[in-house]
Amino acid sequence: MENKSSKKPLFHIVKIDDISGPREWAIRAAAIIAALLLCAVITTILTGDNPIEIYKTIIEGAFGSQRKTWITLQNISILLIISLALTPAFKMQFWNIGGEGQVLIGGLAAAACMICIGDSLPNYLVIIIMTVSSIAAGAIWGLIPAFFKAKWNTNETLSTLMMNYIAIQLVAYYTIVWEVPKGSGKIGIINQNTSAGWLPNVGNKYLLPIIVAALITAFIYIYLKYTKQGYEIAVVGQSQNTAVYVGIKVEKVIIRTMILSGALCGLAGLLLVGGINHTITTTIADGQGFTGVMVSWLAKFNPIAMVATSFLIILMDRGAGEISTAFGLNQSFADILTGILLFFIIGCEFFLRYRISFTSDKKERRESK
Amino acid sequence: MSKIAVSFKGVTKTFGEVKANSNVNLDIKQGEILSLLGENGSGKTTLMNMLAGIYYPDAGQIYINGKPENISSPKHAFDLGIGMVHQHFKLVDVLTAAENIVLGLEGKLNLKESEKKIRDICDKYGFEIDLHKKIYDMSVSEKQTVEIVKVLFRDAEILILDEPTAVLTPQETEKLFNVMRNMKADGKSIIIITHKLHEVKAISDRVAVLRKGEFIGEMITSESDEQQMTNMMVGRQVSLNIERKTPVNVKPRIVIEHLTVKDSAGVSKIKDVSFTANAGEILGIAGISGCGQKELLESIAGLVKVESGNIYFCEDGKDKVDLVGKDPEIINQMGVSLSFVPEDRLGMGLVANMDIADNMMLRSFRSGKSHIFTDRKTPRHLAETVINELDVITPGVETPVRRLSGGNVQKVLVGREIASHPSVLMTAYAVRGLDINSSYTIYDLLNKQKEAGTAVIYVGEDLDVLLELSDRILVLCDGEVSGIVDGPSTDKNTVGLLMTKKGGAA
Numbered sequence: 001m002e003n004k005s006s007k008k009p010l011f012h013i014v015k016i017d018d019i020s021g022p023r024e025w026a027i028r029a030a031a032i033i034a035a036l037l038l039c040a041v042i043t044t045i046l047t048g049d050n051p052i053e054i055y056k057t058i059i060e061g062a063f064g065s066q067r068k069t070w071i072t073l074q075n076i077s078i079l080l081i082i083s084l085a086l087t088p089a090f091k092m093q094f095w096n097i098g099g100e101g102q103v104l105i106g107g108l109a110a111a112a113c114m115i116c117i118g119d120s121l122p123n124y125l126v127i128i129i130m131t132v133s134s135i136a137a138g139a140i141w142g143l144i145p146a147f148f149k150a151k152w153n154t155n156e157t158l159s160t161l162m163m164n165y166i167a168i169q170l171v172a173y174y175t176i177v178w179e180v181p182k183g184s185g186k187i188g189i190i191n192q193n194t195s196a197g198w199l200p201n202v203g204n205k206y207l208l209p210i211i212v213a214a215l216i217t218a219f220i221y222i223y224l225k226y227t228k229q230g231y232e233i234a235v236v237g238q239s240q241n242t243a244v245y246v247g248i249k250v251e252k253v254i255i256r257t258m259i260l261s262g263a264l265c266g267l268a269g270l271l272l273v274g275g276i277n278h279t280i281t282t283t284i285a286d287g288q289g290f291t292g293v294m295v296s297w298l299a300k301f302n303p304i305a306m307v308a309t310s311f312l313i314i315l316m317d318r319g320a321g322e323i324s325t326a327f328g329l330n331q332s333f334a335d336i337l338t339g340i341l342l343f344f345i346i347g348c349e350f351f352l353r354y355r356i357s358f359t360s361d362k363k364e365r366r367e368s369k
Numbered sequence: 370m371s372k373i374a375v376s377f378k379g380v381t382k383t384f385g386e387v388k389a390n391s392n393v394n395l396d397i398k399q400g401e402i403l404s405l406l407g408e409n410g411s412g413k414t415t416l417m418n419m420l421a422g423i424y425y426p427d428a429g430q431i432y433i434n435g436k437p438e439n440i441s442s443p444k445h446a447f448d449l450g451i452g453m454v455h456q457h458f459k460l461v462d463v464l465t466a467a468e469n470i471v472l473g474l475e476g477k478l479n480l481k482e483s484e485k486k487i488r489d490i491c492d493k494y495g496f497e498i499d500l501h502k503k504i505y506d507m508s509v510s511e512k513q514t515v516e517i518v519k520v521l522f523r524d525a526e527i528l529i530l531d532e533p534t535a536v537l538t539p540q541e542t543e544k545l546f547n548v549m550r551n552m553k554a555d556g557k558s559i560i561i562i563t564h565k566l567h568e569v570k571a572i573s574d575r576v577a578v579l580r581k582g583e584f585i586g587e588m589i590t591s592e593s594d595e596q597q598m599t600n601m602m603v604g605r606q607v608s609l610n611i612e613r614k615t616p617v618n619v620k621p622r623i624v625i626e627h628l629t630v631k632d633s634a635g636v637s638k639i640k641d642v643s644f645t646a647n648a649g650e651i652l653g654i655a656g657i658s659g660c661g662q663k664e665l666l667e668s669i670a671g672l673v674k675v676e677s678g679n680i681y682f683c684e685d686g687k688d689k690v691d692l693v694g695k696d697p698e699i700i701n702q703m704g705v706s707l708s709f710v711p712e713d714r715l716g717m718g719l720v721a722n723m724d725i726a727d728n729m730m731l732r733s734f735r736s737g738k739s740h741i742f743t744d745r746k747t748p749r750h751l752a753e754t755v756i757n758e759l760d761v762i763t764p765g766v767e768t769p770v771r772r773l774s775g776g777n778v779q780k781v782l783v784g785r786e787i788a789s790h791p792s793v794l795m796t797a798y799a800v801r802g803l804d805i806n807s808s809y810t811i812y813d814l815l816n817k818q819k820e821a822g823t824a825v826i827y828v829g830e831d832l833d834v835l836l837e838l839s840d841r842i843l844v845l846c847d848g849e850v851s852g853i854v855d856g857p858s859t860d861k862n863t864v865g866l867l868m869t870k871k872g873g874a875a
Contacts, residue, residue: 228743239720
């Protein structure tokens with residue numbers, strides 16, 4: 001024991017109080033480089049393919065042609081809108097994992113308008129009604145869990161999750177009601193001949209969600225940082241006691257914020273149904289309500305940084321498709337690479353907060369033995 | 370001469386740029402009680418954390434019983450017979466006292482045998498403890514007893530107590546001191562960190578002083594007085610007198626009539642309380658903790674529901690208004706300028722993760738630039754002003770307040786609350802955990818508010834300070850007023866008696 005107890009430890013972990021900007025970014029960059037190196041090693045071992053080629057293919061998959069580039073940008077926009085929608089709730093420490101359902105129900109409202117009133121009203125009116133009802137539907141889907149949380153402090157994680165399943169089942173139900181042709185089990189392209197309720201092309205058919213995403217990014221950034229409501233969200237999220245102490249009405253803030261969160265998700269649903277797919281299926285949100293959670297967290301709730309994090313996720317997602325066809329690898333391989341990349345990006349947070357300090361004086365260590 | 374139990378030789382510890390301890394040389398003898406004295410942020414806790422194996426020194430050496438030891442973990446510290454009772458207890462709420470005490474020990478668990486050993490320890494030193502009581506049912510003082518027994522159960526010979534009396538009533542403190550004297554008689558070495566100088570006088574054999582992370586000096590307790598200790602701690606001559614000016618222009622500001630407040634379980638916290646707080650006066654509120662002080666202030670601030678009674682606010686040239694049933698936002702809109710420094714500074718008065726400027730905004734954000742946007746410039750200027758005028762030690766206005774030391778946190782909070790030139794200023798335990806220097810800064814600020822014509826309500830626990838500071842003292846006992854006495858002409862005994870006497874309203 002004597003020997004053990006007087007041995008100096010090889011290293012100890014020291015907390016960093018304040019990290020400088022350049023150092024922070026250097027650590028992040030190092031993490032990404034390390035992740036790419038590890039990915040390269042794993043690629044070579046598992047597949048025998050040249051990792052550089054694989055990386056190149058990933059980039060090509062996302063930006064290989066003008067069309068591919070537009071689709072990539074469009075996908076980024078949708079994911080970004082959903083992530084931004086979730087962010088005010090997260091800032092309030094309200095764990096809204098119901099983005100999926102809020103998007104779906106918004107999409108369902110849009111589809112319902114296209115099917116039911118698409119032929120009987122002028123197109124501009126249809127689109128206005130679609131927009132309003134999608135946003136309202138998403139808002140209601142956000143309001144319900146918020147109301148229960150505010151009134152009876154129910155667990156929002158459970159209730160928002162449950163709301164997802166309700167939305168999915170509603171969409172499944174209406175898929176059968178509206179199926180074309182009967183018995184096919186799907187709706188198909190809605191109003192294919194009249195294009196009624198299709199959102200207008202702005203410049204080209206990809207640009208609309210991109211513009212909307214840019215506007216919402218700016219909006220959320222300003223909303224959270226410079227408005228009174230944004231400040232209230234931050235106070236409620238950090239300390240409800242303090243909020244009450246300065247006279248902020250916590251229930252009101254929770255409900256208001258979730259209405260906003262749901263409404264923006266509903267808007268994403270509108271874009272998916274009315275602007276991109278012109279149909280609705282139960283999988284139209286494609287798990288982005290959950291991916292958005294990760295995008296928002298990775299960016300530490302900073303709307304501008306979310307542009308980068310959603311870009312990263314979509315880049316890997318689009319590249320995955322490409323390498324699976326180009327190299328005959330299955331789709332899961334790209335997921336492995338994405339996983340490694342995320343692990344390093346999240347893992348490097350440790351090095352942003354702590355420093356490993358090695359016992360520098362080797363001689364001293366030997367002596368004390 | 371007795372043996373040296375612990376010896377620090379040139380111990381240094383830095384956090385980033387900050388030198389928490391620099392080249393500390395300090396001995397602790399066997400069987401003595403040493404008081405470690407120093408202002409907030411002078412490195413007392415850091416030094417003790419190194420002894421307890423929580424931090425590892427950057428340089429220097431710690432000797433235990435004459436042998437150099439590199440204490441690498443709390444477990445290692447226990448093996449060496451060192452035990453620390455932290456300021457914030459580290460107990461598992463849902464377990465019983467006995468379970469908490471044996472928690473984490475190696476080997477086979479024999480609860481019965483352990484309980485016998487625990488009982489022996491309690492008998493030997495005079496602890497009173499219910500071994501089968503769950504922690505969440507315990508009072509602060511009981512929890513502390515569990516922590517100390519836990520340390521003794523592990524056969525600690527060297528005990529570190531970090532501000533053990535900050536949360537105790539005077540009676541509980543006396544009990545703790547008796548136990549400490551028993552432990553000392555048993556040959557144990559005890560290091561106690563406290564800000565209360567009369568406690569230092571009462572319990573310790575020797576005093577060691579740290580200032581800005583450096584060891585300044587030591588003295589024999591019996592050969593020194595509180596003034597000498599303070600001077601050494603602060604590094605210059607400090608006046609330990611609170612100046613109390615005769616109140617001028619006194620008139621009623623807050624008039625409370627038959628106030629009754631119940632908690633959510635329906636238990637009365639305040640029963641039929643009536644009193645008047647005057648403008649230009651400091652009204653002290655004394656009482657054993659938990660006698661309704663918190664509820665009284667919170668009901669005036671509009672934070673808790675009032676069962677019955679009235680709280681009138683009176684100001685020159687205006688009709689008196691009843692504050693009952695109004696929330697803080699409405700009270701503010703009515704033009705009633707009420708400031709409140711709550712007991713829970715970081716959990717209620719401030720937002721720990723926000724920076725100083727954003728915390729300044731808590732009170733003012735509603736009067737922002739426009740209906741939608743906040744004004745960030747004014748709070749920022751206010752933050753700079755507060756930092757300058759109250760000497761807040763901080764890297765900058767953008768530092769989160771949780772990173773500031775206790776005294777500086779309180780300066781930020783008080784600074785914000787008095788910035789609005791309030792008509793009424795309420796403070797709850799405004800100097801708890803603060804060192805002498807910061808405490809006197811706060812007393813000074815309260816006195817200035819009084820001179821400016823504010824009605825100051827000061828809830829305190831230190832009777833000496835209450836008697837020196839207050840113009841009148843209201844004593845609460847179990848939610849009732851047991852007396853209202855004149856500050857300058859009352860003595861400690863009278864107030865102490867009123868604190869335990871029920872229902873004798875004057």
